[in-house]
Amino acid sequence: MTAAVAPQARPATPPDATPPAPLVTRRLTKKYGELRAVDRLDLEVRRGEIFGLLGQNGAGKTTTILMLLGLTEPTDGEARVVGLDPARYPREVKRRVGYLPDAVGFYDDMSGRANLRYTASLNGLNGKAAEQAIDEVLRQVGLIDRGNDKVGTYSRGMRQRLGIADALVKDPDILILDEPTTAIDPIGVQEILELLQTLSRDNGLTILLSSHLLSQVQSVCDRVGIFAAGRLIGQGTVQELAARFMEDEAIVEVQFHEDDGEDLAPRVEAALAALPNVTGVARSERVGRPWHVTVAPASTEAEVREAIPAAAVTAGLRLVGLSPHVPSLDDIYRIALRRRAEAAARRMGEGSEDRPRKDRPGRPDRRPRSRRRARRTPPA
Amino acid sequence: MTATASTPPRESTRPPIPRAGWVVVAGKEIGDHVSSIRFLVLLVLLGIAAGIPLYFAADTIREAAEGASEAAAVFLALFTIGEETPYITLRVDTFVALVAPLLGIIFAFDAINSERHDGTLPRLLSQPIHRDDVINGKFAAGLAVIGIVLVAMLAIVSGYGIFRLGIVPEAGEVFRLLAWTAATFVYVALWLAFGLLLSVAIRNTATAALVGFGTWLFLTLFGPLVLSFIAPILAPVSGATNEQIYQSAVFQDTITRLLPSNLYQEISVALLNPSATQVSAPATIGQAIQANQQIGTLLSLDQSLLIVWPQIVALVALTVLCFGAAYVLFMRQEVRA
Numbered sequence: 001m002t003a004a005v006a007p008q009a010r011p012a013t014p015p016d017a018t019p020p021a022p023l024v025t026r027r028l029t030k031k032y033g034e035l036r037a038v039d040r041l042d043l044e045v046r047r048g049e050i051f052g053l054l055g056q057n058g059a060g061k062t063t064t065i066l067m068l069l070g071l072t073e074p075t076d077g078e079a080r081v082v083g084l085d086p087a088r089y090p091r092e093v094k095r096r097v098g099y100l101p102d103a104v105g106f107y108d109d110m111s112g113r114a115n116l117r118y119t120a121s122l123n124g125l126n127g128k129a130a131e132q133a134i135d136e137v138l139r140q141v142g143l144i145d146r147g148n149d150k151v152g153t154y155s156r157g158m159r160q161r162l163g164i165a166d167a168l169v170k171d172p173d174i175l176i177l178d179e180p181t182t183a184i185d186p187i188g189v190q191e192i193l194e195l196l197q198t199l200s201r202d203n204g205l206t207i208l209l210s211s212h213l214l215s216q217v218q219s220v221c222d223r224v225g226i227f228a229a230g231r232l233i234g235q236g237t238v239q240e241l242a243a244r245f246m247e248d249e250a251i252v253e254v255q256f257h258e259d260d261g262e263d264l265a266p267r268v269e270a271a272l273a274a275l276p277n278v279t280g281v282a283r284s285e286r287v288g289r290p291w292h293v294t295v296a297p298a299s300t301e302a303e304v305r306e307a308i309p310a311a312a313v314t315a316g317l318r319l320v321g322l323s324p325h326v327p328s329l330d331d332i333y334r335i336a337l338r339r340r341a342e343a344a345a346r347r348m349g350e351g352s353e354d355r356p357r358k359d360r361p362g363r364p365d366r367r368p369r370s371r372r373r374a375r376r377t378p379p380a
Numbered sequence: 381m382t383a384t385a386s387t388p389p390r391e392s393t394r395p396p397i398p399r400a401g402w403v404v405v406a407g408k409e410i411g412d413h414v415s416s417i418r419f420l421v422l423l424v425l426l427g428i429a430a431g432i433p434l435y436f437a438a439d440t441i442r443e444a445a446e447g448a449s450e451a452a453a454v455f456l457a458l459f460t461i462g463e464e465t466p467y468i469t470l471r472v473d474t475f476v477a478l479v480a481p482l483l484g485i486i487f488a489f490d491a492i493n494s495e496r497h498d499g500t501l502p503r504l505l506s507q508p509i510h511r512d513d514v515i516n517g518k519f520a521a522g523l524a525v526i527g528i529v530l531v532a533m534l535a536i537v538s539g540y541g542i543f544r545l546g547i548v549p550e551a552g553e554v555f556r557l558l559a560w561t562a563a564t565f566v567y568v569a570l571w572l573a574f575g576l577l578l579s580v581a582i583r584n585t586a587t588a589a590l591v592g593f594g595t596w597l598f599l600t601l602f603g604p605l606v607l608s609f610i611a612p613i614l615a616p617v618s619g620a621t622n623e624q625i626y627q628s629a630v631f632q633d634t635i636t637r638l639l640p641s642n643l644y645q646e647i648s649v650a651l652l653n654p655s656a657t658q659v660s661a662p663a664t665i666g667q668a669i670q671a672n673q674q675i676g677t678l679l680s681l682d683q684s685l686l687i688v689w690p691q692i693v694a695l696v697a698l699t700v701l702c703f704g705a706a707y708v709l710f711m712r713q714e715v716r717a
Contacts, residue, residue, distance in 0.1 A: 062716065066715060069506055071502070071505055071715045072714065072715065090508075091397055091508040091509065091510065092397070092508070094506055094507060094508040094509075095394075095397050095508035097506075099502075099503070099506040101499065101502035101503055101506070102502075103499050104499055104502075104503060105498040105499025105500040105501075105503065106498070106500060106503075107498070107500060108498070118404075118408050119503070119507060121398070121404050121407075121408075122398065122401060122404050122405075122504075122507040122508065122509055123395070123397070123398075123507060123508060124395040124396055124397055124398045124508075125395055129395070163503075166503065170507075171394060
């Protein structure tokens with residue numbers, strides 16, 4: 001695609017004038033020996049949005065990010081960052097992408113400012129222009145007062161913010177953040193997420209962030225991609241994903257007035273389980289311990305919600321709360337994983353019946369070696 | 381800042397990517413080196429190497445210079461004359477030979493692994509530089525810092541000789557000194573490259589330092605000693621035929637030729653001493669006889685270079701080998717720990 005352009009000829013200008021999306025991957029694959037760290041990944045991050053790459057540790061998030069930066073060669077497939085192939089033009093890509101690595105490190109005996117100055121000079125920024133850029137990013141991340149202190153004296157949250165400043169100092173088009181909120185206290189997390197929102201809104205930055213704490217980042221992400229064992233199992237807004245993965249069943253959250261020591265459980269269960277389309281009643285562990293009424297199919301959720309007050313009155317229960325339960329990303333993630341496991345088990349079941357359910361494909365990192373070998377013998 | 385979501389034309393304001401990233405890396409590393417403790421170690425070690433022998437050399441050389449106007453290369457004697465006790469040889473050239481590997485290792489043993497350990501390597505590599513800029517820059521920085529101090533030290537010794545002792549160098553001697561400095565530079569580069577290799581291969585900085593110093597100690601102090609033990613075992617001398625004894629000698633010689641400390645020592649002898657017509661033991665009886673029959677004459681620099689050319693080539697080759705190994709290993713390593 002860009003093969004005709006010599007890499008050294010015009011480094012700063014991309015060959016295409018209006019790139020469709022700043023970050024695209026097509027069937028991107030990375031293998032480490034037998035292990036597929038990233039498996040046929042199709043990803044598209046749109047201009048100016050905050051995209052969350054979510055998944056457990058070892059799901060392939062960091063590997064994906066390294067491939068996007070040209071720091072690791074993909075085994076197969078391709079990536080386009082600002083319209084360029086990072087494997088072919090790593091320097092041009094890295095000039096335009098700010099990266100905050102997982103567990104970012106600094107030269108501790110240098111000041112925050114000196115650390116940023118080094119990054120700036122590596123990006124061709126020197127002298128006055130560099131100092132201006134450093135001032136601006138330090139102000140953005142709220143470290144302008146501590147810029148001249150040695151990084152060794154910084155707290156973890158400050159280091160993380162300095163990391164973001166470091167990624168910003170080159171004035172990038174895209175910001176890639178690997179686990180920006182890990183090991184930060186809740187207030188620090190809020191600060192960082194707000195900072196990212198501001199950057200996205202005011203600077204028009206495209207932001208890709210990875211996290212394993214789904215609930216933490218769902219508030220700031222415009223769209224998310226859910227990653228499991230190297231594969232993307234869902235991509236879209238949180239609502240879209242909820243609609244897709246929660247179509248079979250819905251949950252209604254109900255709360256009753258409860259005197260101390262009173263055990264409502266038998267009466268509630270009797271009253272609610274009798275309603276049509278209700279498949280389960282259980283007490284959740286959340287604050288106030290509301291009851292979760294599972295409804296299947298999900299389309300009948302409104303009907304069930306209408307019927308609950310009447311049923312409560314009949315049973316002599318005092319209703320204090322009634323709402324549809326909005327699934328969190330954690331719920332979606334759990335269901336998505338369970339579904340994959342079920343689908344895999346079904347496929348597997350056609351071969352032999354006694355296979356354990358947890359032995360599902362696509363998670364080679366979790367499986368003992370011997371079993372992996374045994375599985376290959378019968379064609380699935 | 382006006383908050384328009386559409387992307388502004390950023391390309392125009394962005395400076396171009398620096399053409400030589402290694403220069404930027406080297407600049408930062410030199411700054412680090414100069415303000416670090418290891419720089420102090422460098423100054424102290426080279427200061428000792430220059431100061432102590434010079435103190436002893438001053439008396440000896442004055443006597444030698446007074447007595448003989450025909451004395452060969454008096455100026456170079458500044459570097460080769462000193463106090464020789466049974467325990468230690470206090471001469472500039474032997475001191476430098478002892479200290480140079482130490483400096484090379486000190487300045488490189490933690491070059492890459494400390495960046496990896498501190499988590500700065502991914503950040504550094506995500507900047508628009510080539511990956512080899514990092515290792516090249518660090519190598520260049522180490523060489524530059526040691527080189528500058530080394531040259532300064534030699535200049536001070538020379539200056540002392542000129543002003544306090546009144547020994548003025550001839551052109552030939554200056555060239556010899558320059559050639560010797562260049563050889564010392566290569567010798568330092570070898571150990572610097574070796575340190576770099578350790579810093580790439582060994583993740584733990586302390587382990588890398590220990591392995592580095594261990595190797596240095598082994599090769600410079602115990603190497604010849606161990607060799608003289610091993611050689612008779614591999615090729616026994618007692619009850620052996622002449623042929624076998626000869627084989628043993630050749631074997632020892634071959635191994636010795638690969639020891640960097642020996643290579644440097646031989647180069648040093650040939651370059652600093654114009655009357656040295658051979659540096660290693662004669663390989664055949666014929667050569668030995670020939671050596672004994674030679675009249676004491678002074679060689680010109682090119683002749684001296686010719687004598688130790690194999691050693692120079694071997695030293696350069698070892699340096700290239702070490703740096704090449706470090707380079708290839710670093711390029712193949714995963715960015716992640």
